[in-house]
Amino acid sequence: MNFQIPDSVKExxxxxxxxxxxxxxxxxxxxxxxDEFFPDIMQAAGEMGILAMELPESVGGIDSGALxxxxxxxxxxxxxxxxxxxxxxxxxxxxxxxxxxxKAQRENWIPALSSGKKIGSFAITEPGAGSDVSNIKxxxxxxxxxxxxxxxxxxxxxxxxxxxxxxxxxxxxxKGVRGMTSFLVEKGTPGFSAGxxxxxxxxxxxxxxxxxxxxxxxxxxxxLGEEGQGFKIMMSGLDGTRLxxxxxxxxxxxxxxxxxxxxxxxxxxxxxxxxxxxxVGFMLADxxxxxxxxxxxxxxxxxxxxxxxxxxxxxxxxxYYCSDNAMRHTTNAVQIFGGYGxxxxxxxxxxxxxxxxxxxxxxTSQIHRMIITRKIMQEQKEKGL
Numbered sequence: 001m002n003f004q005i006p007d008s009v010k011e012x013x014x015x016x017x018x019x020x021x022x023x024x025x026x027x028x029x030x031x032x033x034x035d036e037f038f039p040d041i042m043q044a045a046g047e048m049g050i051l052a053m054e055l056p057e058s059v060g061g062i063d064s065g066a067l068x069x070x071x072x073x074x075x076x077x078x079x080x081x082x083x084x085x086x087x088x089x090x091x092x093x094x095x096x097x098x099x100x101x102x103k104a105q106r107e108n109w110i111p112a113l114s115s116g117k118k119i120g121s122f123a124i125t126e127p128g129a130g131s132d133v134s135n136i137k138x139x140x141x142x143x144x145x146x147x148x149x150x151x152x153x154x155x156x157x158x159x160x161x162x163x164x165x166x167x168x169x170x171x172x173x174x175k176g177v178r179g180m181t182s183f184l185v186e187k188g189t190p191g192f193s194a195g196x197x198x199x200x201x202x203x204x205x206x207x208x209x210x211x212x213x214x215x216x217x218x219x220x221x222x223x224l225g226e227e228g229q230g231f232k233i234m235m236s237g238l239d240g241t242r243l244x245x246x247x248x249x250x251x252x253x254x255x256x257x258x259x260x261x262x263x264x265x266x267x268x269x270x271x272x273x274x275x276x277x278x279x280v281g282f283m284l285a286d287x288x289x290x291x292x293x294x295x296x297x298x299x300x301x302x303x304x305x306x307x308x309x310x311x312x313x314x315x316x317x318x319x320y321y322c323s324d325n326a327m328r329h330t331t332n333a334v335q336i337f338g339g340y341g342x343x344x345x346x347x348x349x350x351x352x353x354x355x356x357x358x359x360x361x362x363x364t365s366q367i368h369r370m371i372i373t374r375k376i377m378q379e380q381k382e383k384g385l
Contacts, residue, residue, distance in 0.1 A: 009068045012053075016072040019048055025079040031205035032082070032350050037161055038205055039116070041083060042090070046116030050076075051090050055098055059110050066240070066302040070247040077251025081354035082205040084251060088244035089157050092237050093120035093166060097184075100225040100233050105184060109164060121162035123153040123211055124234055131367050133168070133231065134177050138213060140169035145220055147171075147183060149191070149213040157361075160197045160207040163187050167213070168230050180230035184222045191216030202353030239315040240305065241362050246298045246318035249326035249358045250291065256326075256333035256351050257287040264336055274336070283332045290329070294322040313375040320368035323358035330355045 005013075023044055031038055045051055053069045055061025069091070077084035090113055097109050112118035129135040138151025149169055159165065165185045172179030185192050195210035225233050261284055264275030274280045297318040304311035330352040334341035341348045359365045 005067070005071070009064070009071060012064055012068050013071050013075060015048070016050060017075045019045070019050070020076045020079045024076065024083050028080040028083075029347065029350075031080065033204075035199070035204040037207050038083065038086075039119070039161075042086065042116035042119070044116070045083075045087055046114060050087060051116055052094060052110075052114035054091065055094060055110070055114065059098060059106065060114055066243065066305040067299060070243050070298055070302045073244055073247035074251040074254065077248040078255045081248055081252055081351075081358075082203040084244075084248045085203055086158065086206055088241060088248070089122060090114075090116075090120065091244070092122055092241050093164075095240065096122075096166060096182075096224065096233060096237050099236070100182075100229070101184075102221065104221065105224070109184070112163070118163040119158055119161055121156055121158040121165045121211075122234075122237075123156045123159065123165050123167040125153060125155050126151070127154050131364060133234070136168060136170060136180070138167065138169045139173070140171050140181060140183060142171070142220075143217075146217045147181075147220065147223070149183065149185070149216040149218065151213050153211040155198075155208060156211050157206060157208055159211050160194045160209040162194070165192075165211060166224060167211070168234050171227055171230075175228065177231040178228050180234075181227050182224040182230040182233050183218050184224055185213070185216065185218055186222075189216055189218060200357075202350070202355070202357055238362060239312050242315040242319040242368075243298060243301050243305070243311075245358055245362050246294065246301070246315075246322040249319075249322035249355065250294055250298060252326045252351050252355050252358070253287065253291050253294070253322070253329040256330045256348060257284070257291060259346070259348060260284060260287070260333040260336045280336055283336060287329050287332065290325045294318065294325055297321055313372055316363070316368040316371040316375075319362065320359075320365040320372075323355070324365055326355040326358055327352075 024041060049062045052061035053064040056063050073084055073088060076087060094110060094113050097105055113120050124133055126136050140147045140149045166182055167185050168180055168182050170179055171181040191214045193212045197207045198209050200208055264280050264284060265273055267274045275284060301311045301314035301318045304314055334348045334352055337348055340346055
């Protein structure tokens with residue numbers, strides 16, 4: 001694959017970097033400490049076209065492609081993982097509605113979401129169904145011109161503030177994953193409610209909570225795609241979000257590395273800069289090497305996506321490698337800073353807290369190893385081995 005970044009992508013990257021440093025960075029500490037959502041930043045991102053980067057121009061997007069998107073995600077995550085996560089979540093909703101939505105759904109939600117004026121959510125996870133999506137219990141039963149939804153979802157990003165939720169249900173439990181269907185459920189729909197924002201370890205500022213469906217009636221036109229297509233719809237978006245999380249993780253690694261390298265070059269102990277000691281220097285060497293390696297994995301997956309080629313294995317490789325590295329890199333950066341790294345005076349402890357969830361959401365690191373293993377064995381069968 002060719003990893004030369006086109007000039008057009010570099011221009012977008014510079015614009016987003018300026019936006020991140022001028023608009024997001026000054027708010028990052030406050031967002032973390034107050035743990036409050038940031039609708040003004042989302043609207044500013046919408047005005048910049050950041051939320052609709054991969055949408056075609058015909059619907060108000062800029063059709064920048066996956067490579068430009070992940071590069072810009074890294075720039076945003078370098079100053080705030082929370083903002084980057086929310087931007088990625090909105091892009092996922094836009095992608096699914098554009099690809100599978102009806103004409104009315106696209107006209108109603110794409111302008112609202114891409115402008116940042118409305119917030120959507122994506123609801124799969126349940127108390128008994130995390131990695132095992134097939135085990136969801138939320139059901140939808142058709143009654144006349146409506147579908148009646150019953151069940152609950154948990155750990156739903158943006159759930160407490162969402163104007164609309166894309167929810168995965170079982171419409172025919174006898175068919176397994178082929179009996180799942182997705183629906184758009186709007187805020188204020190009778191029988192639909194959101195629980196309070198739950199406190200989390202990291203990525204503060206993102207409203208995460210439970211959603212409840214108690215005889216929630218939605219009209220048949222709120223079905224996203226076709227009946228029985230829900231699992232396919234939801235899974236179709238996950239490879240792309242895994243590239244997003246890989247980019248977010250890289251942004252955290254890059255930010256931690258930059259701070260740690262600068263500190264190691266200026267902090268003196270025993271008469272010399274601490275970066276000259278192997279215990280510190282080798283940590284920096286590992287960071288620099290693994291960040292570059294992760295970037296190659298990420299860019300390869302993005303280029304495959306832009307080319308319309310399968311990239312499931314490559315997305316899993318990038319996601320688990322970059323997220324595992326982000327946890328290690330941010331931890332090592334705190335170690336290099338010593339007591340100062342543990343202090344809230346510096347953002348390193350925030351980076352460390354923000355990194356952990358990257359190993360968990362959109363498929364744990366262990367699940368991604370399983371996906372890669374499955375793909376490897378499939379490739380060997382295709383070779384006749």
